[in-house]
Amino acid sequence: MKKFPWSRLYLALVFVLLYAPIFYLIFYSFNDGGTMNSFTGFTWDNYTAVFEDSRLLIIVLNTFMLAFLSALAATAIGTFGAMAIYYTKQRSTRNTLLSLNNILLVSPDVIIGASFLIFFTMIGSLFRNFSLGFMSVLLSHIAFSIPIVVLMVLPKLHEMNDSMVDAARDLGANNFQVVKNIILPFLSPGIIAGYFMAFTYSLDDFAVTFFVTGNGFSTLSVEIYSRARQGISLEINALSTLVFLFSMILVVGYYFISKENVSRRVRKNRKKREVTDLQ
Amino acid sequence: MTKIRRLYAIPYMFWLVLFVIAPVLMIVYQSFFDMNGQFSLINYQSYFASGKYLTMTLNSVWYAFLITVITLLISYPTAYFLTKLKHKDLWLLLIILPTWVNLLLKAYAFIGIFGINGSINSFLTFTGIGPQQILFTDFSFLVVATYIELPFMIMPIYNALEEMNPSLISASRDLGANSFETFRRVVFPLSLNGVKSGVQAVFIPSLSLFMLTRLIGGNRVITLGTAIEQHFLVTQNWGMGSTIGVVLIIAMFVVMILTGEKKKGGKK
Amino acid sequence: MKKLQSLIIGIILIIVVLLLGVRQLEKSTGMAGAQVLNIYNWGDYIDPELLKKFEEESGYKVNYDTFDSNEAMFTKIRQGGTAYDISIPSEYMIQKMIDEKLVLPLDHAKIKGLENIDARFLNLSFDPENSYSIPYFWGTLGIAYNDKFISADKMTSWDDLWRPELKDNIMLIDGAREIIGLGLNSLGYSLNSKNMEELDEAVTKLRKMTPNVKAIVADEIKMYMANEESAVAVTFSGEAADMMAENEHIHYVIPKEGSNLWFDNIVIPKTAKNVDGAYEFINFMLRPENAAQNAEYIGYSTPNKKALDILPKEITEDEQFYPTDELMSHLEVYEDLGKEYLGIYNDLFLELKMYRK
Numbered sequence: 001m002k003k004f005p006w007s008r009l010y011l012a013l014v015f016v017l018l019y020a021p022i023f024y025l026i027f028y029s030f031n032d033g034g035t036m037n038s039f040t041g042f043t044w045d046n047y048t049a050v051f052e053d054s055r056l057l058i059i060v061l062n063t064f065m066l067a068f069l070s071a072l073a074a075t076a077i078g079t080f081g082a083m084a085i086y087y088t089k090q091r092s093t094r095n096t097l098l099s100l101n102n103i104l105l106v107s108p109d110v111i112i113g114a115s116f117l118i119f120f121t122m123i124g125s126l127f128r129n130f131s132l133g134f135m136s137v138l139l140s141h142i143a144f145s146i147p148i149v150v151l152m153v154l155p156k157l158h159e160m161n162d163s164m165v166d167a168a169r170d171l172g173a174n175n176f177q178v179v180k181n182i183i184l185p186f187l188s189p190g191i192i193a194g195y196f197m198a199f200t201y202s203l204d205d206f207a208v209t210f211f212v213t214g215n216g217f218s219t220l221s222v223e224i225y226s227r228a229r230q231g232i233s234l235e236i237n238a239l240s241t242l243v244f245l246f247s248m249i250l251v252v253g254y255y256f257i258s259k260e261n262v263s264r265r266v267r268k269n270r271k272k273r274e275v276t277d278l279q
Numbered sequence: 280m281t282k283i284r285r286l287y288a289i290p291y292m293f294w295l296v297l298f299v300i301a302p303v304l305m306i307v308y309q310s311f312f313d314m315n316g317q318f319s320l321i322n323y324q325s326y327f328a329s330g331k332y333l334t335m336t337l338n339s340v341w342y343a344f345l346i347t348v349i350t351l352l353i354s355y356p357t358a359y360f361l362t363k364l365k366h367k368d369l370w371l372l373l374i375i376l377p378t379w380v381n382l383l384l385k386a387y388a389f390i391g392i393f394g395i396n397g398s399i400n401s402f403l404t405f406t407g408i409g410p411q412q413i414l415f416t417d418f419s420f421l422v423v424a425t426y427i428e429l430p431f432m433i434m435p436i437y438n439a440l441e442e443m444n445p446s447l448i449s450a451s452r453d454l455g456a457n458s459f460e461t462f463r464r465v466v467f468p469l470s471l472n473g474v475k476s477g478v479q480a481v482f483i484p485s486l487s488l489f490m491l492t493r494l495i496g497g498n499r500v501i502t503l504g505t506a507i508e509q510h511f512l513v514t515q516n517w518g519m520g521s522t523i524g525v526v527l528i529i530a531m532f533v534v535m536i537l538t539g540e541k542k543k544g545g546k547k
Numbered sequence: 548m549k550k551l552q553s554l555i556i557g558i559i560l561i562i563v564v565l566l567l568g569v570r571q572l573e574k575s576t577g578m579a580g581a582q583v584l585n586i587y588n589w590g591d592y593i594d595p596e597l598l599k600k601f602e603e604e605s606g607y608k609v610n611y612d613t614f615d616s617n618e619a620m621f622t623k624i625r626q627g628g629t630a631y632d633i634s635i636p637s638e639y640m641i642q643k644m645i646d647e648k649l650v651l652p653l654d655h656a657k658i659k660g661l662e663n664i665d666a667r668f669l670n671l672s673f674d675p676e677n678s679y680s681i682p683y684f685w686g687t688l689g690i691a692y693n694d695k696f697i698s699a700d701k702m703t704s705w706d707d708l709w710r711p712e713l714k715d716n717i718m719l720i721d722g723a724r725e726i727i728g729l730g731l732n733s734l735g736y737s738l739n740s741k742n743m744e745e746l747d748e749a750v751t752k753l754r755k756m757t758p759n760v761k762a763i764v765a766d767e768i769k770m771y772m773a774n775e776e777s778a779v780a781v782t783f784s785g786e787a788a789d790m791m792a793e794n795e796h797i798h799y800v801i802p803k804e805g806s807n808l809w810f811d812n813i814v815i816p817k818t819a820k821n822v823d824g825a826y827e828f829i830n831f832m833l834r835p836e837n838a839a840q841n842a843e844y845i846g847y848s849t850p851n852k853k854a855l856d857i858l859p860k861e862i863t864e865d866e867q868f869y870p871t872d873e874l875m876s877h878l879e880v881y882e883d884l885g886k887e888y889l890g891i892y893n894d895l896f897l898e899l900k901m902y903r904k
Contacts, residue, residue, distance in 0.1 A: 007360035011370075014357050017426065018377050021388035024398070025380065028391075036391050037773045037793050053595070055611065058572050065565035068558050081291030099535045102479065103299050106531035108487035108504055110511045111524045114622070115302035121628045132628040143298040146291070151480055152435060155472040159442050179287075188551055189441065193434050195554075200378045200430075210619060214629040216585065216610035224381050226590025226613030228766040230845070231789055232387065233591070240380050247379055254557075255369045314886050331898060390767065394774045414776060415762045497762025498721065501901050509897065512618035513723070514890045 022244065029237035036234070046238035053235065056223070060239065063203065063220040066134075070141035071198035077142070078149025078198075079191050083183070085150065086157040098154075105147045113211030116140050120212055132214030140212045141202045148201060149194035156190035303528065309521035314514075322522040332506070336526070339502040343485035346424045350481050351474065353425065354432035358473075359466075361433075362440045371437055378430050386423065386494045393419050393495075415497035423495045424488060432477035439473025440466070483531055503527065584824040585610045587620060587631040589811075594844035601831050607824050624649055624816050632819040633828055638810040639724070639881040641680050642673040646883065650679045651815045657826045660833030668810065668850040671880055680812035681829055682850035684842075686784035687870065687878060688725055688807040693796045696778035705733035705802045708779065713759045718772070718780040721765045723896035724881055725807065726753065729781060732804050739882045743891075750895050757903040772797060783809065784868055788846045791867075799867040805877030810850075 024036075032041030050056065085101070088094045104112060120136045130136075160183070168182050184191070206221040213222065224236055313319040326332045357374075361367050377385075392398045393413040400410040413419050443466065451461045489504030498505070503523055510520030584605075586593075590613040598609050612631070614620040617640040623629055625647065636644065644650045655661065661669075661681070668682045692702045696716065701707055708717055708729075719726055728738030730749030740746060761777050772780050773793035782790075787799035813832065815825045831837060835853035842849035842858060848868045849855065855863045863869055870878075884892065 007356075007363065010356055011360050011364075014353065014429075015373070018374060018429070020392065021385045021426075022377050022380055024388040024391055025384055035770070035773070035793060036387065037770065054572055055595075058569055061565050061569045061572070065562055065569070068562050068565070072555070072558055072562075077290045077294060080287040081294075084288030084291055095535065097295075099532050100295060100299055102483065102531055102535060103303055103528055105480065106483040106486070106527055107524060108489075108507050108527070110507055111306060111520065112302070114511055114517065114520075115305055116298070117622070117626050117628070118305065119297075119301065121626050124628045131630070136628075143294060146294055148480065151476050152438070155435060155439060155476055156442070158472055159439075184551060189438055191551065192554070193438055196372075196375055197431070197434065200375065203379050204382055206382075210614070211623065214612070214623075216583075216612060218612060221381060223590065223613060224383055226615045228383065228615060229589050230591035231766075231769060232384070236381075236384065240384055244376070244380055247376060248373075251372045251376060252369065255366070255372065314890055331901060334901065387767070387770065390770055391774075394771075395776050396774050414771075493721065493764055494767055497718075497764055498900055499762065499903065501897065505900075506897065509893055512616060512622065514893045515618070515622075515886065516890055 025237050026241045026244070029234055029241045031234055031237075034234060035231065036237070046234040047242070049233075049235040050239045050242065056235070056239065059218050059223050060220055060243065062134075062217060066138060066141060066219060067199050067202035070138055070145060070202045071195050073142045074145035074198040075149050075191060075195045078146045078194055079153050079184075079187065081146065082150045082153035082157060083179075086154065098150075101147050101150050103147075104144050105151075109205070109207030112140075112144060113208040116143070116208060117211040132212055134215075134217045136212040136214075137209055137217060137219070140208050141205065144205070144208060145198035145201050148197045149191075152194035152197055153187055153190040156187045160186050306521045306524045306528075309517055310519075310525050312518040314516050314518065322519045325519065326522055326526065332523075335501055335503055335506055338500050339486045339504070340530075342421075342424075342488075342500065342502065343482050345421060346428060346485045347478055347482040349421060349425045350428045350432045351477065354429055354436055354477065355474070357429075358433050358437040358440055361437055367441075371434070374433055375430050378427075382427065382490070385427075386491065389419070389423050389426075389495060390414065414495060415499055417496075417500075420491065420496040420500070424485065424491055427491070428481045428485065431480045435473040435476035435480065436470060437473070439470040439476075443469050479534065483534065486527060486530065582606070582821065582824070583608050583610055584633070584821050584828060585612065585629075585631045585819075586828070587612045587614060587624075587629075587634040587816075589613065589635065590615065592635065592811075592845065594841050596844075597832075597837055597841055600837075601828060604831070605824065605827050607821070607827070621649075624818065627818065630818050630820045631816050632821045632825040633813060634816050635683050635811050635813050638671070638673040638812065639883055641812055641814060642883040644814065644816075645674065645679050649817050651817055651819065651822070652678050653681070653815065654826075657830075658833070659830045663833055663835055663838070663851050663853040665850055665852040667875065671810070672882055673810075673880055674812070680814045681833065683811045683813050683832070684785075684845065684847040685808065685810045685850050686848055686868070687801050688720075688728070688781070688783055688809065689787065689799055689801040690779060691772055691782050691787040691790055691797055691799050692779045693772065693775060693777075693794070694798060695775070695796050699798060699800070702779070702800055703803055705729050705804055707802075708759065708781070709756050710759075713779060715759065715761050716778040717756075717759045718761055718768055718777045718782075719763045720768060720780070720782050720786075721763050723893045724884075725781065726763075726899070727892050727896060728807055728881075729802075732802070732806060735804065738805075738807060738879050739884065741884065741888050746891070746895065750899060753899055754902055757899070760903060763900060769793070785845075785847045788868065792846070801867075801870055801874055801878070803874075803877070805879060808875070808878035808880050810880070 028036040028039065029046055030042050031039050032043040033039070085094055085097045088097065120132060124130045164182055165178055168178050173181070204221065206225050209219050210222050224232060227233070227236070310322055311318055311320065313321045361370055364370055394400065395410055395412065399413060404410055447465055447469070448461060451465045456464065486502070487504035487507065488502060489508050492498060492500055492502055492505060507520050507523050510516045510523070584607040586609055588611065598611065602609055614623070617637050620634065620636060621640055621644065624631065624634065641650070658681070664682055668685060669677050674680045690702055690708070697713070701710065724738070727746065727749055730753040731738050731740050731745060734745070734748060734752065736745045736749070764771065766786070768780055768782050769786050769789045771777055772790040775794070784799060787797070790797045791799065813829055815822060819825055832841070833851065835851060835857055838849050838851035838854035839857040842854060
């Protein structure tokens with residue numbers, strides 16, 4: 001008798017829960033009436049509105065560029081930071097560093113935003129040309145994303161078998177090679193997880209971005225929250241649907257491409273080994 | 280190794296000083312000033328002496344605790360079952376995907392779903408049960424807050440479970456343990472690091488939720504986040520706001536000590 | 548490692564593509580190079596067509612930044628680091644900005660069209676002689692109710708909020724001044740009161756209302772009322788207009804004891820770089836046809852009486868949004884309470900919020 005796949009059912013339920021609001025938003029993006037209160041008719045109008053609103057499109061592109069870039073920098077700095085913490089000899093120092101690391105995670109956005117604003121205006125008074133805008137937002141996003149990267153990478157460092165590193169050393173590897181060929185590959189899942197978390201934090205952030213931006217640089221979050229007073233038009237639903245679909249395609253596409261590469265490489269290596277075995 | 284390690288660590292240390300230590304010092308400094316800019320302990324007095332802020336703190340801690348527990352209960356099995364799937368990396372990414380849609384929009388969607396004339400109530404009416412008040416209850420608040428936090432808990436637990444050596448499970452089975460015992464004595468303890476990361480990433484931010492308390496909770500429960508927003512923005516009383524910030528930071532240190540790295544002694 | 552490398556390369560490629568995309572879009576909208584006018588306003592608070600029209604007429608490129616609350620805007624402008632030429636705050640915030648010298652005095656010689664504004668909306672307590680600001684939109688605070696749940700004759704005064712049949716069926720807007728203000732108004736006091744006895748009396752009375760309060764929310768109140776989540780809501784006229792557009796059962800009434808009259812006015816922040824452009828924008832918005840177009844798009848009440856001539860009668864004769872003179876005489880504008888009393892009001896409100904359960 002085949003065992004009932006309770007696990008599949010459970011996962012299916014979780015996915016339904018996760019995607020329910022998303023589908024709700026997508027459903028209403030086709031709504032003829034202006035809001036999400038009732039569905040009055042099908043229309044593409046909201047989508048055409050998106051493409052005609054060049055200001056909004058610029059904001060979207062800026063938002064994603066910011067997210068990709070800040071997550072990249074945060075992941076790099078965070079990964080090395082995690083290594084720095086892990087290799088610190090004293091446990092008490094390690095715990096202190098870790099606690100300091102988490103401060104930004106625990107602080108409410110408003111406090112972070114206000115503090116960074118003060119910081120950047122101080123810099124602005126020292127350096128004439130520096131004013132709030134893309135740079136200040138980028139630096140802030142990198143800053144608040146680093147802690148979560150550390151939190152994602154550190155457990156993997158703890159899992160790591162130190163004897164691997166020792167073995168590599170014995171075989172003559174220098175520091176750079178050890179990091180590049182042993183440590184980083186082992187950490188990859190954590191690093192990638194950290195990247196995605198950082199990316200998410202950047203996309204989602206409102207308060208910090210709002211406080212430190214200026215000069216016409218705005219992100220989707222800021223724009224959406226600012227529209228709340230007037231009511232968020234379905235144009236935003238349409239935009240979110242497009243972005244969502246695009247991300248989905250990117251994610252699925254990336255996954256299947258990398259799978260293919262892996263299997264191709266494995267097949268190639270297997271062939272190579274077979275040939276050498278025969279000789 | 281040490282020299283190179285110092286080199287790697289420089290950007291991180293730089294960040295730590297500029298963006299963590301400096302702002303924290305500033306926040307602590309500000310907490311000692313009252314509304315008129317005079318040095319005073321009145322903020323701390325207001326905080327600890329009045330029942331108001333202590334109640335708020337208790338509320339925040341209680342709800343953050345509930346959210347964390349519920350999130351953990353849902354996330355752990357999810358992460359566990361995920362590791363058994365083919366294409367598991369793909370499914371994991373699909374779990375993260377919804378978090379990229381704006382929070383306010385998702386909250387609005389939930390308002391539509393939970394509303395008195397919304398999707399769920401339409402379904403309930405259809406099945407004859409009749410509409411229920413879902414919004415502005417603890418239930419809806421916890422559901423939506425958990426929804427927001429789920430991916431942040433699933434991720435680290437999944438990573439921890441993924442890395443586990445399957446031969447350990449086989450070994451446990453060989454020694455005669457059944458599934459439950461294997462889980463309790465082998466799987467769960469080894470995934471504890473992931474669970475701790477998840478708890479840290481969920482409990483701590485949940486303490487200062489304020490948007491959801493308003494949108495879904497209708498401000499039925501007041502948390503520290505609400506007070507902070509008020510002090511930083513409306514009354515411009517950054518001193519009092521900073522005081523609450525200091526309390527949160529201390530709370531974080533406490534949580535870290537409780538869930539942090541324990542001495543690596545001999546195993547039992 | 549290969550995987551990491553390929554990911555990193557992929558990401559950098561995406562970043563480059565996005566950057567190019569932004570450049571391309573900015574060029575295609577003719578944005579690069581022209582002189583800039585930085586406007587800081589509420590989200591979606593001006594007809595985008597008007598901005599385009601202004602850009603074409605003036606030759607300036609408009610940077611439109613948005614904020615979601617007066618306090619957030621105030622914090623941003625006060626800190627510095629920004630160069631907004633135009634901002635549109637609410638009246639009590641304008642008074643505060645004037646006190647903290649964050650706005651430039653207006654040179655009335657450069658302003659054309661001020662006579663188009665209804666005299667009742669000029670020279671108000673928050674900005675005497677309009678030395679610093681020009682009215683943009685105005686409205687009231689009142690009660691929105693759903694006629695399916697309660698009839699019009701039962702909703703004429705603030706005291707009606709205390710009706711026992713409204714148990715767990717009213718929503719309040721999340722604002723200390725609004726709610727404490729309605730408490731004060733219902734007792735016949737001014738909503739700018741700094742008298743602790745009056746305030747305590749108001750709060751005691753408000754406490755008795757709390758069993759009726761279902762939720763205390765902000766902008767989303769429109770959605771809730773349209774969805775009939777609640778029978779009654781204390782809200783602004785603008786929000787009520789949106790609710791009424793969604794649900795024909797909703798009506799808006801200004802309680803007879805009096806209420807708040809709010810204004811959003813245009814100011815020129817101290818940090819402005821393009822002051823000439825700012826004046827051009829002000830004059831542009833004072834023109835009746837533009838004010839009318841904006842009023843139709845936004846749905847709020849315009850202070851421009853010449854614009855009223857252009858707007859359709861069903862809008863201008865709607866007493867919910869253009870109340871009678873008699874009712875107007877009971878309306879008060881918020882005055883800045885000063886830091887101490889602002890703190891007191893907010894603390895009292897916070898306690899009130901926590902009192903419920």
